[in-house]
Amino acid sequence: MLLVAGAAAGATVAEWVVERVRFRYPGATRAAVDGVTLRIAPGEATALLGPNGSGKSTLLRLLLGRLRPQEGRVVFADRPLERWPRRVLARWVGVVPQEEETPFPLTVRDLVAMGRYPHLGPWRRLGPRDEAAVATALRSCDLESLAERPIDALSGGERQRARLARALAQEPRALVLDEPTASLDFGHAMELFEVLHGWARCGATVLFVTHDLNLAARYAQTLVLLDRGRVVAAGAAASVFDPGILEAVYGWPVRIVRHPGPGPDTGVPQVLPLRPGP
């Protein structure tokens, strides 16, 4: 009985199931993503980790339907990804890309309002419901005072927040972020992750790619470590942060320490790369 109820509920949750997915770029000698199987669970945060060139970005593009797997399949919310029309997928999944080109700077408000695109037809104006979603997104990213500024007049961190607000204005059930803290100082990085944490707690699926192992350990319930296109470890930080595995993947000696606290992170494993020498 419980199993049946679980399956019925599964039809409406933003969950990715990835089965033996393989993708090789034309002309490349090895596959960028090589037989990856994993599940990205709803209602929690998942971090994709791995050194440069480990296939994180490629896997992200496969999960978002920008690349088609050559083998295996990606299923999102019980439907194979290739059967999701782009517009419908954009109502479910909001994406915060890394720095994007802005040859013709829009205002922050216009940028955030673009998040309503999947909810609007070509001839329709923004309705009260759309305006409300934009206002909420601006507020939750603390952008109200910057709303009329052109985005090229903003700092890198503010632009990042504007892109997050745009994704929130989509009112998605899943948020995907590509290296969201790359241009942020730690105060803004913590702030961003607190917003994401709140979202995951409300039942949204959060998936992010990052190089910051320690932030990942603190905010993600599941860590997925990639190396040369394969998943080498997946699970809670305590199991993924094995010095042997990390040293092999990153090619650098590390020590694992416990977060001294106080706060909810007390005792969470953290990675300290060591310096060579006696």
Add this chain to the structure above:
Amino acid sequence: MTRGMRALGGAALLMAVWALALLASVRWGAVGLSTAQVMQALLGEGPGTAVTIVRELRLPRALQASLVGAMLAASGATFQALLRNPLADPYVLGVSSGAAMGAVAALALGGPWAQPWTLPWAAFAGAVAALLLVLALASRAPSGWDARTVVLAGVGVSAFGGAVVLLLLSFVRDVETFRAAVLWTMGSLAAASWTSVAVLAAYAVPGLALLWAGGRALNALSLGEDTAAYLGVRVVAVQRTLAAVAALLAAAAVALSGVIGFVGLIVPHAARMLWGSEHRRLLPVAALLGATFLLLADLVARLAAAPGELPIGVVTALLGVPCFLWLVQRRARP
């Protein structure tokens, strides 16, 4: 609310400026007319020569200038967003000279292709060929185009197209070659008639409406193809459709008025400075500004060398090239 009011006020102001430019264009010329005389002539009253000048010569010409300006400006704004390149416009991309090639080839062949209603399609074939060639030359893996190569390839195709047009014209003996050469290389509105205005409007109205309907997609695409896809845009289909519509607008303008450069380049930039880059606002603003700009450029072309006239492309190039070079050097040194 206030934002809506401001947009409305801005639109009313632009319409008023365009209407004034239209009136000026109908009043001034080799024969000067007063506003009262123009109004009388529009109603068919007053001396017959004034009626003919206003109703058969100046009004169609002013409307043609407006339509061509609006089409070129909207086409330029669209290409700039699609290629994420502030230097793009139908002239710089070689689309206009491709269109001229198509139109001149059709005229040289004669027959059904040389009719005013079908000529834009011949021009469109040339425009699309030129655009595909430029994009193929400048394509960069895995997707997207190199901004500088697009401009270089476009300038190359433009020069080649201009040469082919002059070559074809030198074989056509039954037209007044020099006049035709001016039309197809520097543009002219001297042949404007109610027929040409009707043909232009038939392409301009649905074309501009389609671009406006794609305005939100253009916003998304101007931030990159990945971002657009993540917002729900069917990237390839939308890119192809909007590029084809923009090319058709430019081709129809070229088919009836020749190659008029730089309107599609400088007008969208002026519109962005005034009203921002949101394309649902930008496209109508650029179209109205383009209409006004070409009306004034045509007025200069007619008055500066009266009783003769300058090719209108000379006027737009004299204004446009400094702007283009300014944009190039600003881009080279960010």
